[in-house]
Amino acid sequence: MTKTMTDVVCPFCGTLCDDLEVVVSDDGKQLKEVYNACVIGTEKFLHSQTKDRITRPRLKQPDGSWKEVSYDEAVEYTAQMLANAKKPLMYGWSSTNCEAQSVGHEIAEMAGACVDNTAAVCHGPTVIALQDIGLPSCTLGEIKNRADRILFWGCNPAHAHPRHMSRYSIYPRGFFTGKGQKSRKMIVVDPRVTDTAKLADVHLQVEQGRDYELLNAFRVALNNEWLPDVVAGIPAAKIREAADLCKNGRFGIIFFGMGVTQTLSKNHNIDEAIALTKHLNEFTKFSIMPMRGHYNVTGSGEVLGWQFGFPYSVDLTRGFARYNPGDTSSIDLLARGEVDAMFTIASDPGAHFPISCVKHIAKIPSVCIDPHQTPTSGVSKLHVPVAFVGVEVGGNAYRMDNVPIDMRKVVDPPAGMLTDEEFLTKVRDRLKQLKGKA
Amino acid sequence: METVTITMKNPPALYLEADNICPDKFAGKTALQIADLHVFEGNTTSTIGKYFDVSGNAGASAADTKIVVKGDVKKVKYIGMKMSAGEIGVEGSTDLYAGAWMTGGKLTVKGNVEAFAATGMKGGELVIEGNAGNYLGAAYRGDWRGMSGGKILVKGNAGSDVGMYMLGGEITINGNVDVHVMTHAEGGKVIIKGNAKSKLGGQLVDGTIIVYGTIDVMMPGYKPIGTVELEVDGAKSKFAHFIGDTGERKKKRKGQIVYGNLYKKV
Ligand code: SF4
Secondary structure, eight states: OEEEEEEEOOOSBTTOOOOEEEEEETTSOOEEEEESOOHHHHHHHHHTTOTTOOOSOEEEOTTSOEEEOOHHHHHHHHHHHHHHOSSEEEEEOTTSOHHHHHHHHHHHHHHTOEEEEGGGGTTHHHHHHHHHHOOOOOOHHHHHHHOOEEEEESOOHHHHSTTHIIIIISSOOOSSOTTGGGGOEEEEEOSSOOTTGGGOSEEEOOOTTOHHHHHHHHHHHHTTOOOOSEETTEEHHHHHHHHHHHHTSSEEEEEEOHHHHSSTTTHHHHHHHHHHHHHHTTTSEEEEEEOOOBTTHHHHHHHHHHHHSOSSOEEOTTSSOEEOTTTSSHHHHHHTTOOSEEEEESSOHHHHSOHHHHHHHHHSOEEEEOSSOOHHHHHSSEEEOOOOBTTTBOEEEEOTTSOEEEEOOOSOOSTTOOOHHHHHHHHHHHHHHHTTOO | OEEEEEEEOSOOSSOEEOTTOSHHHHTTOOHHHHHTSEEEETTEEEEHHHHEEEESOOOSSGGGEEEEEESOBTTEEOTTTTOOSSEEEESSOBOTTTTTTOOSSEEEESSOBOTTTTTTOOSSEEEESSOOOSSTTOOOTTOSOOOOSSEEEESSOBOSOBTTTOOSOEEEESSOBOSOBSTTOEEEEEEESSOEEEOBTTTOOEEEEEESSOEEEOOTTOEEEEEEEEEETTEEEEEEEEEEOTTSOOEEETTEEEOEEEEEEO
C-alpha cells in the first residue's frame, strides 16, 4: 500500500511551489511518485531515492582516494579546521533550511569567519542596489490577482522557474485578472529569442551589455526628453511605445534575473531598474522582484540580515560584522587568496566559481556538506553527505517574494544519516570546547 | 617634519588590515611605540612590529609626521585611512582602501592601488603614480556620500565606478577609465585625459565630467547642446557639451533646473 501526501513544498527553485502531491510507501521509507511539480522539481525528489547514494562522510586520502569516516570524525575535522584558520570562508546556505543557517552563523561568529551565500554569484548585485535605493516590491499573490503588465528582464522562467508563469505571473485567473493571460501584456527584454521571449507581446532584443542604457532610455521616455534614434540596438520609437504600454497598465511588475545582475553594469542595472519602477509609480502602480534561483537563497539573506545586519558577504573576522562586496565577497576572497579554509554547505561553488577560485579551494583545508556528489565535494578534503532538506527533513524556507513557507518531510533519510542542522550543531558544540567557551 | 620609515620584513600569509599606518595614529609616538600598534591578519590581532621594521620617531602632531612605507605592501589594506594631516609615501603598490575617508594631508603611492581608494574622501591630496582600481573616490557600500572634497590624481588608468555618489572635489585621470563614471553623483568633477568606455554620468543629478579621448557609448540621457571652449589646467580647448541625466530626478537652483555637464573634446 501507499499513501499520498498533499501540500508538499518543492525544494528546488525560488518559486517554492507548495501544491505538490507525493506518493510514499506505507512505512514512509520510499518515495514513489511526485505530482504537480515541474520536471526539475520532480527530479529533485526522485534523486533522493537513488541506490548509489553516499550515506557516510568521506575523507580524501593522500593518494586521492576516499576513505569512509564516522560523522564524529567528520565533526572533529570540521571543528579543528575552523578553529585553526585565520580567515575561514563559510559559503553556500541556499539549499538548506533557515534553522541550519542559524546554527551555521553561530559557528561563523565563534570561528571569526566570513559568511556568504550564493547571492555572490546571482542576485548579490540586486542586494547592493536595493541597499542603495530601496525596493518597491510585492508578493506573488498580488501579481496573480492584480498585475496586467509583466516584464521579464534578463530572465527565462520557461526554463529556470518552470511553474512561475502558470502559478503566478501570466496564466492564472486572479481576482482582477479574470481573463488570465488575456488580461495581461507581457514584455520580455532579452538579447536572445528564449522560450519566454516567444510568448511575449513585445520582445525587446537588447544589445548585450546595454541593459543600463535601455533602462535609462525608458526613464528618459517617461520624462518626454530627447532620445538618440537607437538605444541598445532598439529604435527610440519602440522604447517610447513600450514605456507607454507600462504607463497605461493598472499594476505592473518587473521580474529580473541573472541576465541583468551578472552582465556588464551588474548592480547598476538593478539600481536603474528600481529607479524605473519608482518612476513608473508616478503614473500607475509598479513593483519589481528578483527571480531568486535556489529555493532558500532568500531565506539565507533574511537570516543573515536579522542576525548580522547584512544579507550576504558578511565578514566576522574582527568580531563584528562588516560588509563590502569586492572585499568581503567569496569570489574576491578566493581569487585574491585571502582565506585559509573553505567550508561549503548546500551549494556548488566548484561548478559555478571561476577556475582560479576553485584552484584555491583545492589548495586549502576544505569541507563540503552536501547530499549530492558535486564538483565541490570532488575538490574538498572532506565530504559530509546529509539528509535532503524539504524531502527527508522539513524546516523553513523563504520564497522569492520573501514569504516564509514551512517545508514538509515526506520520507525518512537512509538509516543513520544526519541532517544539516544536526551536523552543524555537533560542530558548533565541538568548536565551543576548542575555543574554551563551553 | 619628522620621518618614520616602516619596511616590510615579514609579509603576511593572508592580508593585513593596517589602518594604524596613518600620521594621526603615529603622532607623538616613538619607533618602539609605533611598532606596538595593532594590525589584523584575518581573525588574529598582532602588531606593526611583527611585520615591519620601524625606524624614526613621529612628530608631535599628525601635521609634523611623514611616513615612508618601503617593501612589498601589496597585501596591506587601509594605508592612510582617515588621515587628517601630514604625509605618507608608499614606495610600491598597495591594496584596498588607500586613503579612505581621508580629510587632509598628502598620500602618494608610487605603484598601483586596488579598489576603494579614497572612499568617502573629504579633503587632502591623493596621488597615484600607477593605476587605480575600481570605486576610486566612491561612497562606501550603502552610503550615499562619496568623495566630497580634496584632490586625486591618477597618472595611469582607473577602474570602474570612479566617483560613484561623488559630492565634491576633483579627480584627474591621465590614462583611461573603465565603465561607470560619477554614477549617482550630486557634485564634483572628474577629468579623464585618456579614453572612456561607457555609462558615464548614469543617474547623475549634478556634477561635471570632462573627457579628452573617446567615449565608446554615450548614455541616452545626455542631450547634445552645442560646443563650448573650456580652460582646463591652464589650456583652452573646444568641447562638445551634453547635459543630463535627463532620465534622473532633477534638483532646482534659483528656480532653474540643474543638469550635470559632460564635455567631450572635439
Ligand atoms: S517551479 Fe520551481 S518550485 Fe515549482 S515545482 Fe518547479 S522547480 Fe519546484
